[in-house]
Amino acid sequence: MFTEGVSHRDIKPENILIDSDFNLKFMDFGFAAPVKGRSGDGYLKTQCGTVAYMAPEIIEKRPYQGHNVDLFAVAIILFIFYTGHPCFFQSASKDDPFYSLIYNNQSPQFWQHHSNNKPEGFFEEEFKDLLTNMF
Numbered sequence: 001m002f003t004e005g006v007s008h009r010d011i012k013p014e015n016i017l018i019d020s021d022f023n024l025k026f027m028d029f030g031f032a033a034p035v036k037g038r039s040g041d042g043y044l045k046t047q048c049g050t051v052a053y054m055a056p057e058i059i060e061k062r063p064y065q066g067h068n069v070d071l072f073a074v075a076i077i078l079f080i081f082y083t084g085h086p087c088f089f090q091s092a093s094k095d096d097p098f099y100s101l102i103y104n105n106q107s108p109q110f111w112q113h114h115s116n117n118k119p120e121g122f123f124e125e126e127f128k129d130l131l132t133n134m135f
Contacts, residue, residue, distance in 0.1 A: 007035050007066020009058075010049045011073035013080070035066045044069075053077070056092040056099070075134030082127070083114065092135075107132045 008015070009031040017025040031048045038044070043063035055072035057064035072092070079087040087110075092099045101110035111128050 005035050006032050007044065008032055008070050008073075009044070009046075009066065010053075011070055011077065012050050012053045013077060016077070033066060037066075049073070051091050052086065052088075054091060056094070056103070059091055059093050071134055075131050078134075079131060083118075087114065087131075102132070102135045 006029070008026055008029060010028065011026065015026055015028045017027055019025055031046075033044050033046070036042055042065060044066050045063050047058050047061055049058060049069070051059070053073040053076050055064060055069040058069055076087060076092075088096045088098045090096060092102075094100055094103055098110060098113065101107065101113075107128070110132075111123055115122060
């Protein structure tokens with residue numbers, strides 16, 4: 001799914017294409033960087049991407065691993081595609097009430113809130129587990 005050795009760092013729906021065989025293709029590698037980091041230590045430091053899809057490490061201006069921030073963005077996209085709305089108010093910051101539930105290991109409350117006004121069993125346990133782990 002990902003280009004080997006490269007972190008995209010701006011995965012969002014606008015940067016995803018689907019080919020005739022329904023394979024996902026990523027485009028716009030303007031923020032891409034080596035997964036090993038510029039210095040080879042495995043960490044990237046540049047704050048870049050689209051805020052709504054950024055991992056908390058980027059928002060907090062901490063060094064981060066490229067493949068982890070890409071995976072985080074994919075989790076947000078999966079949530080949006082499945083529900084039709086974002087999983088956080090604005091971004092994955094500790095100040096965001098929904099992200100803070102994930103951050104504080106209160107994922108059952110996160111999923112309970114997002115289950116409001118949805119049919120019973122809307123979120124299957126496997127889906128919740130997958131996304132919680134991706135976050």
